[in-house]
Every structure is written in structure tokens, then in C-alpha cells.
Amino acid sequence: MLMPKDPNATIVMLATGTGIAPFRSFLWKMFFEKHDDYKFNGLAWLFLGVPTSSSLLYKEEFEKMKEKNPDNFRLDFAVSREQTNEKGEKMYIQTRMAEYAKELWQLLKKDNTFVYMCGLRGMEKGIDDIMVSLAAADGN
Numbered sequence: 001m002l003m004p005k006d007p008n009a010t011i012v013m014l015a016t017g018t019g020i021a022p023f024r025s026f027l028w029k030m031f032f033e034k035h036d037d038y039k040f041n042g043l044a045w046l047f048l049g050v051p052t053s054s055s056l057l058y059k060e061e062f063e064k065m066k067e068k069n070p071d072n073f074r075l076d077f078a079v080s081r082e083q084t085n086e087k088g089e090k091m092y093i094q095t096r097m098a099e100y101a102k103e104l105w106q107l108l109k110k111d112n113t114f115v116y117m118c119g120l121r122g123m124e125k126g127i128d129d130i131m132v133s134l135a136a137a138d139g140n
Contacts, residue, residue, distance in 0.1 A: 001116060003029065009042045010113040012104070014093055014127055016049040019119025020057050026116075031065050031073065040072065042112070049078040049093040049119070076100075094126035098133075105134040 001022045004011065013023040023046060030040035050056050056077060066075045076096050077083075083091035085099070097104060107113050108131075117127060 001026075001118070004112070004114050006112050007039055007041050008112060010107050010110060011042065011044045012107065012113065012115045013044070013046045014049075014097075014115070014117040014119070014123075015046065016093065016119030016123050017055065018057070019117075020048055022118055023116065024058055024061075027062070027065060027073070031069050043072055043074065043107075045074040045076075045107075047076050047078065047093045047096055049080065049096075049123070051079070051081045053077075053079050053082055092126055093123065094130040097127075097130050101130075101134055101137070105138055108134065109138075 003026050011026065013026065015023050027044060027046070029035070029038070030044055046062065048056065048062075056079070059077075062075050066073050078091045078093045078096040080090045080092055085091060085095050089095060108115070117124060
């Protein structure tokens with residue numbers, strides 16, 4: 001996986017479990033490492049899905065990134081065995097994304113928005129469904 005070269009890009013990252021690894025690398029480049037030829041000025045939004053809160057890898061690290069970069073980094077967890085939405089449904093990544101449907105769709109329509117997904121095989125069906133519903137709600 002390669003990051004976009006545009007330092008003003010919006011990068012939406014969807015991860016489950018150990019699928020967080022490449023995104024942690026992205027985030028380190030964006031927020032911790034110093035590069036003469038790269039300074040991230042865009043928005044990075046991480047959705048991390050896990051079964052239990054004890055499975056949240058790098059939670060403190062990501063929260064520290066968010067605290068230090070509030071205008072450039074958003075972080076949302078989906079803990080399927082511990083959280084539910086307003087309808088009482090398990091909280092998966094796509095369930096959490098649905099909470100931000102309008103905002104996400106506005107970002108997805110931008111030319112410099114990139115979406116990356118990494119994690120459990122099978123997660124793509126739920127992600128695809130939410131993306132289709134976002135487009136349909138806008139008449140696309």
C-alpha cells in the first residue's frame with residue numbers, strides 16, 4: 001500500500017484487527033516522522049473495528065496522535081461485542097461509518113480523497129453496502 005503523494009489529501013482508513021499495521025505506518029509518517037519533502041496537511045480518518053476493547057491495538061498511541069493533531073486526525077472505534085448503535089445492532093465498522101454518513105459522503109466526493117481497507121476477509125461486503133447507500137442517498 002502506498003500513501004498518496006498529495007499532502008493535502010483526505011485519507012480514510014478502514015481496519016479490523018491486525019489490518020491496522022499498514023495504517024499505523026501511514027499515521028507515523030503523517031504525524032511523528034519528520035521528512036524534508038513531506039508535511040501532511042490533510043485529514044486522516046481511521047475507523048478501527050475489533051471484537052473487544054482489549055483487542056484495540058495501539059489505542060493510546062492513536063489517541064495521542066489525535067490529541068496532538070486535532071485538525072488532521074479523526075479516530076473512531078467499532079467494538080462489535082461491546083458496543084451497539086441506537087437500534088441495538090452490533091457496532092461494526094460500517095455501523096460506525098453510518099453515523100457519519102453525510103460527512104463521509106461529502107469527503108468521498110472530493111478528488112483528493114483516498115479510501116484504504118485492510119483486515120478480515122469478508123469485511124468488504126459491509127463496507128461496500130454502506131458506500132452504495134451513501135451514493136444512493138445522493139442520487140448516484
